[in-house]
Amino acid sequence: MFIFFCFLPLIVFSLAFLALPLVRLFSASVEGELGWSIYGEILSNPRYMQSLLDTVLVSLAVTIAALLVATTAALFLTHNRFRGRSLLIASLTFPLAFPGVVIGFLMILLGGRQGLVNNISSNVFDTRLVFAYSMVGLFFGYLYFSIPRVLLTVMATAEKLDPALVEAARSLGAAPLQVLRDVTLPGLAPALIASGAIAFATAMGAFGTAFTLATDIDVLPMVIYTEFTLSANIAMACALSVLLGLVTWVLLMFARSLTGTSIAASG
């Protein structure tokens, strides 16, 4: 009886504000003029398919880049102890709770028209270098918020790996790259899959960064937003949201089934 009351508030809240709204989202998506064929329309409309493809590509690129950079840094910080190490860790994790809008603004300061990179390249090389207001800016923005997440996950796992295994491989004559390929990376695999999936899903659903950088970056969340606000095409906005939600959810479930650990995307 007492346990029932423990669950009661959660069940009431989740039904009212999660289950019912999601059901409503789905029903709203098929209540437009097109009815159920709205999902066929998404698949046959080149604009939506192009934006889905662009979103997947930029998210994939970010995931690969974040895994490469953050894993390298994580292994370095795990294997070496030196003064200033904790300072490096702090400066690699502080953007963890920055919203996408702030990161968009930071990318404008870095790669915008009055940005640092453009200032340096205009003064030193006499060429303008502006990358913030495009897919490139979006890529760097997503990389900015993916690095801390991947780093923390990989470091937590790397610290638990048995250093004796690496020593054993070395004493048997394995080169550094062989040790990395045959010992370290297989040990890190669950963390790499988990954090890679988070980075990918977060990039797929992120909205704030694209919103700050430019209104004509056609990633899927931006398309949903413009369908909803500018075109007032509610049914299409709902259908695309259902599609986006399903894609990220299925992906995280799949990653979870590979690793057996719980995974959370946020941001």
Place this chain on the structure above:
Amino acid sequence: MSRRSAFVIQFSVTLLACAFLLVPAILSILAGVTVNYFQGIVASGVTLKWVGQVWELYSDTIWRSMGIAFGCLIITAIIGIPAAYGLNRFPGRISRIVEEFVSLPLSIPGLALALALLQLYGTIKGFRLSSWFILVGHVLYTMPFMIRSVLAVFSTIDLQSLEEGAASLGASSWQRFKDIALPNAWPGILAGALTVVTLSIGEFNLTWMLHTPLTKTLPVGLADSYASMRLEIASAYTLVFFVMIVPLLAAMLWASNKAQSIGKPS
């Protein structure tokens, strides 16, 4: 490749990554205290004028964000802690489904969730136009973090034996929850609470769809200033945000590490 060159490559990548994350943040902080960004900080000097203007223009968003974060903490604690206790007591198939279901907001993008809430409750004006609407979105999004954080601590301690001992001495269910489970779960509650507050203050994806011109939160105000204010004011506002979020984040990481080290030899 020798061990020496491997070291050099790793070290350079780490430093480059640090620079990539730090430099834009430093640029933004400097721009917020520069008299004129286009002349540069050296030529035009340092000022707190822009921070003052941010306070005049946007202090309501700061108070609202703090209020919503606090409300979010209270509600996630009231709903989440008993639920985590229940999930720990009955670790069966149904519990897994419940946990999976309430964790959906972690994998469904905020934009989709906000759209779902708008579709169902958008027409109830009194609710739609108030800060409560945003609060509901934030509770939805942060609840899984509170539940998981508390559940993680429960699963490392042998709560069952403690409770059996108390029950044999005549303690009721409520007493066992209040006097045994709660005190033992404290590190998880603290870590969960700091996570909830940090995430709520920084939340944008949901909030942008749920807010009205009269219910702007800090990140919504930031987006607004990026679009319409001069660069120095936008930067000063960002600086105010950094001052709020970075200490919270540090506390959150510290508390999470502490909660995770329970039950392990230190």
